[in-house]
Each structure stands twice: as C-alpha cells, then as structure tokens.
Amino acid sequence: MGDFERRLDTIWRIESPRLIAALARVTRDLALAEDIAQDAFVAALDRWRDGGVPENPGAWLMTIAKRRAIDRFRREDTLRAKTGELQRSTAHSISIESEIEMLDQDVGDDMLRLMFIACHPLLSREARVALTLRLVAGLTTAEIARAFLTSEPTIAQRIVRAKRMLAEARIPFELPSQAERMGRLSTVMEVIYLVFNEGYSATTGADVVRPALCEDALRLGRALTHLAPESGEVHALVALMELQSSRSAARAQTDGTPVLLADQDRSRWNRSSIRRGLSELERAHERGSLGPYGLQAAIAAVHARAATFEQTDWHGIAALYDALAEMMPTPVVRLNRAVAVGMAFGPEAALPLIDELEDEGALREYHLLPAVRADALERMMRYSEAALAFERAATLAKNERDRMFLHRRAAFCRNR
Amino acid sequence: MRFMVIVRLAKEPAAVPTRADLAEMGEFNDRLSKAGVLLEADGLKPTSKGARITFNGDQRTVIDGPFAETKELVCGFWIVEMKSKDEAIEWFRQAPCFDNGDTLEIRELHEAEDFAEAV
Numbered sequence: 261m262g263d264f265e266r267r268l269d270t271i272w273r274i275e276s277p278r279l280i281a282a283l284a285r286v287t288r289d290l291a292l293a294e295d296i297a298q299d300a301f302v303a304a305l306d307r308w309r310d311g312g313v314p315e316n317p318g319a320w321l322m323t324i325a326k327r328r329a330i331d332r333f334r335r336e337d338t339l340r341a342k343t344g345e346l347q348r349s350t351a352h353s354i355s356i357e358s359e360i361e362m363l364d365q366d367v368g369d370d371m372l373r374l375m376f377i378a379c380h381p382l383l384s385r386e387a388r389v390a391l392t393l394r395l396v397a398g399l400t401t402a403e404i405a406r407a408f409l410t411s412e413p414t415i416a417q418r419i420v421r422a423k424r425m426l427a428e429a430r431i432p433f434e435l436p437s438q439a440e441r442m443g444r445l446s447t448v449m450e451v452i453y454l455v456f457n458e459g460y461s462a463t464t465g466a467d468v469v470r471p472a473l474c475e476d477a478l479r480l481g482r483a484l485t486h487l488a489p490e491s492g493e494v495h496a497l498v499a500l501m502e503l504q505s506s507r508s509a510a511r512a513q514t515d516g517t518p519v520l521l522a523d524q525d526r527s528r529w530n531r532s533s534i535r536r537g538l539s540e541l542e543r544a545h546e547r548g549s550l551g552p553y554g555l556q557a558a559i560a561a562v563h564a565r566a567a568t569f570e571q572t573d574w575h576g577i578a579a580l581y582d583a584l585a586e587m588m589p590t591p592v593v594r595l596n597r598a599v600a601v602g603m604a605f606g607p608e609a610a611l612p613l614i615d616e617l618e619d620e621g622a623l624r625e626y627h628l629l630p631a632v633r634a635d636a637l638e639r640m641m642r643y644s645e646a647a648l649a650f651e652r653a654a655t656l657a658k659n660e661r662d663r664m665f666l667h668r669r670a671a672f673c674r675n676r
Numbered sequence: 677m678r679f680m681v682i683v684r685l686a687k688e689p690a691a692v693p694t695r696a697d698l699a700e701m702g703e704f705n706d707r708l709s710k711a712g713v714l715l716e717a718d719g720l721k722p723t724s725k726g727a728r729i730t731f732n733g734d735q736r737t738v739i740d741g742p743f744a745e746t747k748e749l750v751c752g753f754w755i756v757e758m759k760s761k762d763e764a765i766e767w768f769r770q771a772p773c774f775d776n777g778d779t780l781e782i783r784e785l786h787e788a789e790d791f792a793e794a795v
Contacts, residue, residue, distance in 0.1 A: 267762070267766070270762040270765075270766045271766060273763065274711075274763065274766055315769070315770070316770065371710075472759070475677075475757055475759070478712065478757070479713060479757065480712060482709075482712030482713075483710060486709065486710045487710075509787065532715070532716075
C-alpha cells in the first residue's frame with residue numbers, strides 16, 4: 261500500500277463514522293448511507309490523487325456525499341415516477357432534498373443514533389459488536405475478523421445480514437423515546453464492554469489487534485460520555501474500563517502466565533489510567549446512586565487506591581459486593597462476594613455463601629467455585645476437606661497452568 | 677497507543693491567547709474529546725515563569741526564565757490515544773491557530789509493556 265492509500269485509509273477511519281451517521285440521518289437507510297459514504301470516498305480518492313489531499317478532508321467528503329445523495333435520490337425518484345410505482349409530489353421531493361442539504365449540519369446526536377442503530381436489540385450480540393466496530397469505530401472488516409479470530413467473509417456476511425435485518429424491519433432512525441433511552445443505552449454499553457473484555461482476555465504476545473480492542477472500547481465509551489452525559493452508568497463504564505486497563509502491564513508475566521491481584525507489582529499499574537478512571541467514577545457518583553457498572557468500578561477503585569494488597573479495604577469491597585449482588589445476583593457476582601466477605605470477615609463468614617451456591621447447583625462446571633471453597637477450608641485448617649475441594653477444582657480447570665497450581669495446593673493441604 | 681504532541685512555537689506567544697484562538701482551539705479539542713481520543717491537553721505559561729536546570733557532572737545550574745532564545749520553545753502539549761502514528765498525524769494536521777514556522781512534534785509514549793524485559 262502506498263503512502264497515499266495509507267493516508268486515505270486513516271482518513272476513512274477518522275471521518276467515516278461521522279459521515280455515515282449524517283447520511284443515515286437523511287437517508288434513513290444504513291446500507292445506503294454506507295454506500296454513499298464509500299462512493300464519496302472513491303470520488304475523493306480520484307480527485308486527491310492528483311490534486312493532493314485538502315486541509316479539511318472531512319468537510320470535502322461531506323460536500324461530495326451530499327451531491328451523491330441528491331443524485332441518487334433524484335435518480336430513484338425519476339425511476340419511481342416512470343414506473344408509476346409511487347406518485348411523489350414535488351413538494352415532498354423538495355423537502356427531502358432540503359433535508360439532504362442539511363447533511364453537514366450535525367444536530368449533535370448523529371453519532372448517538374448510529375450507536376443505537378448498530379446496537380439495536382433486534383440484532384444478535386455478535387452482529388451488534390461487528391456493526392459497531394465497523395461503523396462507529398471505523399475498523400475494517402479484516403481487522404474485526406482478526407480480533408475475533410474468525411474469517412473476513414464471516415464478518416462481512418454478519419455485517420451485511422445485520423444491515424438487511426435493520427432495513428427489513430424498517431427500524432426508524434429517530435432517537436428512542438426518553439422511556440426507552442436507558443434500556444437502549446444499556447445495550448450500547450453492553451457491546452462496548454464486550455469489546456473491551458475481548459481485548460482484555462487476549463494474552464500478551466498475541467496479535468496486537470486483540471489488545472487494541474481495549475482502546476477501541478475506551479474510545480467508544482469516552483465518546484458515549486459526551487453523547488449521553490446525563491447517564492452515570494456510561495461514566496461508570498469508562499471508569500471501570502480505565503481502572504481495569506490500568507493493571508494490564510502487571511497482570512501477566514512475559515510468557516502470559518496470569519499474575520494474581522495479590523501478587524501484582526503495583527508500581528506497574530498505570531497511574532494516569534487510574535486517575536482518569538477515578539475521575540470518571542466521581543462523575544458517575546455525581547449523577548446519582550451507582551448501577552452495576554458503577555459498583556464494579558467502585559470495587560476496582562478500592563483496589564486501585566490500595567498501596568499494597570494487605571492494605572485493601574475489604575470491608576468496603578464486601579459492602580459494594582452486597583449492593584452488586586442485590587442488583588445483579590448472578591452466580592459469578594455472588595461467588596466474588598463470598599471471596600470479599602471471606603477477606604473482610606474471615607472464612608467462616610464466606611463458607612455459608614459458597615455452600616449456598618453449591619447447593620443450588622450453580623457454576624457446576626466452574627473450577628473457581630470449589631477452589632474458593634477449598635481456600636476457605638484451608639484457612640479454617642480443615643485440611644483434608646480443603647485437599648478434596650482443590651482436587652475437584654483441578655479436574656474442572658480449563659488449562660494446564662491452573663490445573664497444576666490447584667494440584668499443588670491440594671498436595672500442600674494433604675501434607676498438613 | 678498513546679502519543680504526546682509537543683507544541684513548539686516559532687516565537688513566544690502573548691501571555692494570554694486571544695479569545696478567537698481560544699474558541700478555535702476549544703472546538704478542535706472538543707472534536708478530539710468527542711472522538712474519545714483526548715487524554716490530556718494543556719498550554720504552558722511564558723518562559724518568564726519557568727526555570728531550567730542544567731546538569732554537568734555533580735553541578736546543577738539553575739537558570740530562571742525568560743529563556744534567552746525565543747525560537748522553538750515548547751508552549752503546550754496534548755496526550756492522545758491513537759491507533760497509529762498515521763492517525764495522530766491526520767488529526768493534528770488539522771490543528772488550528774498555528775503560524776509560520778510553528779511545529780507540532782508527535783512522539784509515541786512508552787507503555788509499561790515496553791519495559792517487561794527490563795523488570
């Protein structure tokens with residue numbers, strides 16, 4: 261790829277989301293909007309190859325896109341009139357044309373509408389993720405495919421199908437009503453957090469595209485705080501992602517072996533990420549009581565503030581988990597709460613919470629449930645029970661490293 | 677990846693920027709911010725408020741501002757998160773308010789991962 265093409269790629273990445281968002285507003289058709297945006301780009305490429313890239317490529321693209329949109333509209337209008345399919349009044353045509361004229365007048369919520377559409381509940385989670393990364397974050401299909409360890413045609417097809425579904429369902433481009441807004445914001449936040457976790461779970465040394473998903477998610481999240489500034493949970497989500505990524509350098513050894521929170525070298529935590537995370541959490545607090553993202557961010561913040569593992573405010577964390585488990589009583593949250601309670605009040609307090617989960621048959625395949633139980637039993641010096649529980653955890657562990665670690669702990673308990 | 681964009685001005689600016697400049701720069705920063713890429717940005721006060729420490733063996737020489745040379749003075753910075761250096765270049769080509777001879781220097785920041793081997 262030559263310098264010129266590379267530059268064009270970068271410009272596309274920066275400018276296409278705004279362009280597509282504006283075009284979707286006036287055409288009310290996502291696929292068409294993307295088509296016209298691409299058209300405009302091809303036209304720009306031809307013109308700029310000889311004449312050079314103008315100082316404000318965004319404004320240029322908008323102007324070209326506007327002309328293309330009007331051309332297309334006129335062509336289709338004439339066609340429809342000819343076939344008699346639809347009798348449009350001149351007044352109607354003029355109103356649509358004047359709307360297209362307003363293409364570059366961003367009313368401020370084009371991007372938000374684009375995010376809502378890309379994350380529409382009608383679509384599967386996978387489709388929402390792909391569409392958001394493609395249209396809102398400006399990633400290429402190839403990049404998305406690499407990030408999600410799948411093939412380019414798979415992603416391309418997923419995107420095409422999603423756009424077709426939106427078109428067939430005639431999803432309006434209006435912003436959701438105030439009553440729906442919070443629910444729709446949650447689906448957008450869910451997509452952003454999924455993208456983040458996809459990047460966060462990628463081990464070090466792997467393809468850089470996957471860890472870069474964390475940055476993509478943070479960008480989307482920060483952008484969303486400007487689009488929906490009233491929502492405390494959006495700020496909280498950014499806080500949570502900033503605080504989690506502040507530990508990214510410390511949470512694995514160079515060969516990818518994970519390092520437990522207790523053993524992490526806290527001097528390697530990124531202070532500026534922590535600072536940004538804490539101030540976003542502050543903003544979330546200012547907007548009312550914390551939701552699920554807020555509570556998770558608050559828990560991450562307690563860890564971030566502790567100079568050493570021993571200085572962690574476990575009582576504070578246990579209280580936050582109490583609130584979180586009430587709001588989101590998933591087995592994993594309840595298990596984490598049991599760990600926090602154990603740290604704050606001792607293993608005797610944690611054991612009944614763990615037993616409760618086991619009795620319900622929750623997390624039956626999850627090695628951490630017996631591992632947490634074993635840990636509590638060990639601390640209570642009930643070594644033979646602890647050894648058994650560690651062994652059971654080892655048989656459930658998904659990877660060799662975890663399995664060996666758990667066998668070692670079981671052996672240690674047996675020898676007591 | 678993160679980049680620091682260092683502002684070097686051809687001549688030291690007035691103590692306080694004009695209102696028009698502030699508005700224009702505010703708009704640019706707003707765009708960066710809404711795109712979710714702006715981590716930090718600040719302008720520096722004139723060198724008359726600054727100082728320099730020079731190291732020479734065990735000796736430390738402290739010189740108060742204003743600095744004798746008036747060219748290429750660092751006057752501000754941004755810290756941004758970008759996908760690539762190309763993206764940073766593309767964004768900052770569009771930075772407003774700069775004059776003949778002013779430079780924006782784009783430098784990538786080290787991430788803690790870069791020191792993994794050294795630790």
